[in-house]
Amino acid sequence: MIDSKVLDYDYDEEQVGFKEPPKAETKPLTLFEKLSLGLVGVGVLLFIILLFNTPLRGTWSGFFLAYGPLVIGGALYFWLSYKDTEPGIKNDGNFFRNITSRGYLAWIAGIFMTGFYVVLYWWPQYLEGGIRILDPHSQLISGAPANQWFLYGFIYTIAVLVFGIRMLMKYRGNRYQQIRTMSVMTVQLGFAFLLPNILKLFSQPEFYFSYFWPLKYDYLFPSSISYFTSSSAGLGLFFVFWGLVMTFVAVPVLTYFFGKRWYCSWVCGCGGLAETMGDPWRQLSDKSVRAWKIERWMIHSVLVFIVIVTAALWINSFTEGRVLGSFSGPAAKWYGFLIGAIFSGVVGVGFYPLMGSRVWCRFGCPLAAALGIFQRYFSRFRITTNGGQCMSCGNCSTYCEMGIDVRAYAQQGKNIIRSSCVGCGVCSAVCPRGVLKLENGKTYGDRFEGSARPIQAFIDSMKHVP
Amino acid sequence: MHIAIIGNGITGVSAAIRLRQLKPDWKITMISGESDYHYSRPALMYIFMGHMRYKDTKPYENSFWSRNDIDLVRGWVTEIDVGSKRLIMHKRDPIYYDKLLIATGSKSNKFGWPGQDLIGVQGLYDLMDLRDLSENSEGVKNAVVVGGGLIGIELGEMLHSRGIHVTFLVREKSYWDNVLPGEESSMINRIIKRENMELLLETELKEILDDGHGRVSGVITNKDERIDCGIVGLTAGVSPNIDLVKGSSIPSGRGILVDSGLRTQIEDIYSAGDCAEIVTEGEGRNLIQQVWYTGKMQGKVVGETMAEMDSVYDPGIWYNSAKFLNLEYQTYGQVNNAQGLLSIPDEKNVYWEHGNHLHSLRLVHNGSEVLGVNVMGLRYSHKVCESWIRDRRSPEYVLDNLSQANFDPEFFRKYESEIVGRLREQII
Known part of the structure; x- marks a missing residue:
């Protein structure tokens, strides 16, 4: 016979059961x-x-x-x-604290940071x-x-x-x-x-060695190149060379060996801020399949946008404005306004307390998109899972700042090969069963799942729902 | 064909998913009174500690079930009408089935302690327990956890995270030493004390005290010591939850009796997971396995037998893992406990422990073959450890190849050369 106390239990645990304000004492x-x-x-x-x-x-x-x-x-x-404290995982109370669980303090922080960017830019x-x-x-x-x-x-x-x-x-x-x-x-x-x-x-010209096209989009614009090359002392030429090497050599080569993490979670300033100041909010990223779908369309569109803008500027420069004259200039301005200022700054950082620390990196950064394509199809990097040890707790997915549902792979014992993974390694850190490990070793298995060719696999992945 | 599954835990879910793969057009209904959707039971602790929300513990998005055409019913089954193949439901219409899987899981053990039904006295198994704990722990300063096991230390960690002082009452000489060897068990004793929790070994619960209003006010131990507390966690193990079949025609012992294909003795009724007791042919005790992994594996097998495949549940090489506060633990194969309860012929142990008592490795062998591996504070590869045991590798081979099994994150200190040196001395 079943206990009558058990029979009385009919909470909607999602809406009622555990949503009430926590009674935890800090x-x-x-x-x-x-x-x-x-x-x-x-x-x-x-x-x-x-x-x-x-x-x-x-x-x-x-x-x-x-x-x-x-x-x-x-x-x-x-x-x-x-x-x-003892070394270990320090996530106690993250979903109880107002500031880290989208409470009013998080809204105030979000509005303040958004406001700062608006004032800064305009x-x-x-x-x-x-x-x-x-x-x-x-x-x-x-x-x-x-x-x-x-x-x-x-x-x-x-x-x-x-x-x-x-x-x-x-x-x-x-x-x-x-x-x-x-x-x-x-x-x-x-x-x-x-x-x-x-x-x-x-x-010398102000130059950022740690940023390059297409994140630092104007570094490959004709105007920047002519500005650098016309500067004195020869350093300008080196800057142009450096920018080209980073974009066209470092991106494919380093990503092949290490995955996009060599840049996104080790070098990049946007990533640097996300990994430090953004860390308290990493659990707020959206893990739904819907968000993943939006992400793929959005980030690749931004990449296409900046490629077109850059190409147009160069065509315009070579043809001295005879073709696309009235297109390229305004297009570059609009890119700078919409993507450079609003998306990467105002939204990217301002929304940390509400949407997690990697909104820009996940949905907007064209460099992350490019690195992601290499990581997904031409890289050794992947997160391996440890046999049958996963017990589906969900810490990995919850603390993935990029909103990857890591558990969906881990519980099936599959490697995680996702273009968006920045290799921060927190999924591996928070796993209570030692299941996840970031690896660069030589294997190619299941990278082109469902297709023999990378390009076809990429097209498939744009429509794919697991 | 209509399949009904009672229970939406890992076993029920694994069976449902396997069945759907094998039989795209069968109707599958999964019934639970506990929750609308499958959630990860081992993750309960993280909800209480604020690491995750309830919804983050669901391994599948809600839409997964409709996409896979698996019907979910929220309600309690009160009786199985074997004759007319229907389930009598609490406050709902009966559900008719062609084949039935009973995957009702476990219940926390209670040993008839005086006061065990007071408010604030509870186990930690399901959402009902978690809800009770959230309510009953409010304003509580002290808690007593009875029983030294995996759930005990999880419950202790949960309460500790909210600033509640925890005292463990453990019957054994050392924490969980009915499963762990002495050295590993001592490591756990140490970390419990390092977190400023109280650990009373060789101490049993005698009585739970009433505050006069039906709430717990303290406990008395078998040493007649009184400990004041507002919460008593009863975590002295779990037993198969067979309330539903007791008194029915479905035969049960400690659990629901099933064969190696996880069939009960009643046609078209199956049982798997924590609640099942697998009858072993010939010698040996019947098999009751109550961990996540076995539930998952049994669910997959029962899905296959229900789909008329000839599958047999083979537990394979044992493995498990856990985390004691910040100390991770993995085990593969046969490892004896401090009490020497397992009989392992020609058992020999070689063991290394770091000076900080936060990392250790043990190989169990019989002189020619490695039989088991225990690691604490190190991550080792399931695949590699399993292959050593399956392929009957010699201890020397394992030591020569030890670093292949390391699964720690990059840049972590590697202890393998130290371990190998230490263990080689012991093997000679």
């Missing part, structure tokens, strides 16, 4: 954690005061007062909150105070006063570094995560912030 903060958060609070206050035209603004003292407490307090807080005059604070720093490394892009680069780098410390502490037991995090921190600080500014100091 652990009280220690004294030092409170002090470090206090320091952040003081930092915010000082920052706001320094935005106004006080005598301190524009001096080194002002710079350190505005950013010192913020950066030190933030880094200290992350260090303190993980330092006494109304930079409102950032004047913040820009002036950075003047001494900008003078030192680039030899010129700060502008809105220096401010952006500076804040971006600070975010990667401070949240990078969080990441290093959170994944203390995982050397893959630690080395990868150190890589994105180093690249952001060195190649995406210091070096381009120092180049300006030496009267």
